[in-house]
Amino acid sequence: MRCGPGFFDVAGMVALHGGCIRKFDTKPHHFSGQRARQLNVVYDKSRRILPLDLIRRIVICHSGIANATPKRSKGAQNFRSTNMTDWKKSDWRNKPRVQMPEYTDAAALNAVEAKLSTYPPLVFAGEARRLRSHLADVSRGDAFLLQGGDCAESFAAFNADGIRDTFKVMLQMAVVLTFGAKVPVIKVGRMAGQFAKPRSAPTEVVGGVELPSYRGDIINDLEFTPESRMPNPDKMLQAYTQAAGTLNLLRAFSTGGYADIHKVHAWTLGFTAGNEAEKYRAMAEQISDTLDFMRAAGMGEEAAHALETVEFYTSHEALLLEYEEALTRVDSTSGKWLAGSGHMVWIGDRTRQPDGAHVEYCAGVQNPIGLKCGPTMTSGHLKALMAKLNPDNEAGRLSLIARFGAGSVGEHLPRLIKAVEEEGAKVTWVCDPMHGNTIKSSTGYKTRPFESVLREVREFFGVHNAEGTIPGGVHFEMTGADVTECTGGVRAVTDEDLSDRYHTACDPRLNASQSLELAFLVGEELSARRASAQSAQSA
Known part of the structure; x- marks a missing residue:
C-alpha cells in the first residue's frame, strides 16, 4: 500500500522520539505530515518502515554535510603549536630530495615555473578548509571517507566520458557505503593532479637497453x-591544463x-551486472521510495539543493615539488x-x-595532508612525522593511509595505532589495500588479486575493532x-x-564492477561494526 501525505499506518513500531526510545501502540493511526515527522516513521509502498532518520541521512549523506559534536581524543596530546609564519614555499629546496627528476635544461624549467606561478590556483582555501572539517568528522566516526x-592520470586517455564514469561509480559506491555506515560519505577523487608517480628503480631495461623509468605524464612519456x-x-603546463x-x-x-539523488538509477554503468548490480538497484528503489514520500509530505523543497548537488x-600525491x-x-x-x-595532497x-x-x-601548507604508512614505518618515525605535519594536533589535518599488504596488517598496524594513542594524536585512519598487494601474473602482467584487496580491508577493520579505534x-x-x-x-x-x-599507464586498477563489489563488502564491515557498537551500548 502506498501512503498518501495524510495517512501513516504506525503498527507496533519503535522509533526515536526526542532522543529517547519510545514504543508506539499497535493500533493504526491517521496522522498529518507534521505528526508523522514528530513520530519519525512512515511506511513506503512495500510496507517497509521508512524512518525519517533515513530521509535526513539521505539528504545529509548525499550532500556530504555532517553536523557532529567534537569529541575529545584519548592520550596525553603531546603536541605544541609551531609558528610557521617564517615558512616559505621554496624551503623544500634546502632539504634532501628523493623520487624527483633531474631536468637538464634549467632555463626551460625556470620559465615553466614562472609561468605556472602566474596562473590561477586550481582550488581555493575555503574548499580545502571544508574538506578538513569533513575529515575531522571522519576521524571521530561521524563520517566515512571514500x-x-x-x-596515474594519462594525457592520452583524457576525455569527458572517462571522468564521468569514474565520478559515476564513486557516486554508486557512496550510496552503498552510506547504507552500511549510516553516516555521510566524503568523496575524494584521485583526480585532477595525479600525474606523477614514484618508482622502485630510477631506470628500467628493455631488450638490453637501459633508460630512465617512466614517472608519469607530468614528467616524461611512457614510450620507451x-x-x-x-x-x-613543459609537461607541467599540459598537466595544469588537464587538471x-x-x-x-x-x-x-x-x-x-x-x-541529483533523484537520478540514482541512472548512475548504473551498462556493463555492471550480477548480484552487486541487483543489490544496488534494490537500494536505489528504496531511495526512490523515500524521495516519493518526501515529495508527498511536502518536505522536498527544503532539501532540494542538498539532494541535487554533491560535494x-x-x-593527489605531492611528488613533483x-x-x-x-x-x-x-x-x-x-x-x-x-x-x-x-584540495588534499599526500606524501608517499x-x-x-x-x-x-x-x-x-x-608541513607548510594548510590543506589536509595524507601520509602513506607502509611496513617500514616505525613508531618513532611516525611520531616525528605527526609532530612535523600536525604540530597543533588539529583533527582533519592528517590522514594516515595504511598500506601493508594482505596478511601483514596485524603485524604492523597495532604498533602504529599504539604510537598515535601514546601521543594523543588526532588522525584519520584510512586503508589503502592496493599498493601492498601488487604481483606479477603468470602471463607477465602486473596485477592485484581482488581477494587480497578484500582481505586487507577486512584485516584493517579487524585490527581497529580489536583496538577500539x-x-x-x-x-x-x-576506474569507471x-x-x-x-x-x-x-x-x-x-x-x-x-x-x-x-589500459593502465602504471599500476592495475579495480574496474567498475570490482569497485562496486568492494563497496558492498566494505559496507557489510561498516554495518557489522555499527551493530556491534549498538549491542555494546544496550548491554
Missing part, C-alpha cells in the same frame, strides 16, 4: 625511447544536476599558505623522510572503465583475461 581514482624518457618541464579541465567537469557534474574533492610550489598561494582570509593544485611511502623535501613542503576510510586505485587489470571479483577476471583490456 578516496579513489586512477593510479631516449627522447620520450627525458624529463620535460583545470577535469576540475571544471567535476564541478559541473557535482552541482549541475548530474549528481566532491580532489587529491616544482609544480606544487608554482601553484602554492597565500589564503587572503587567513594569511596562510595553500597548495593550489588540489617512499618520500616520507621527516627531514626530507616532501615533508617540508607539506576508528577505521575512517578506504583509498582505492580504480570496463578494464581487466585486477584479477578476481564477481566477474572472475583471470590471468588470461588481463590482456583483453589492460
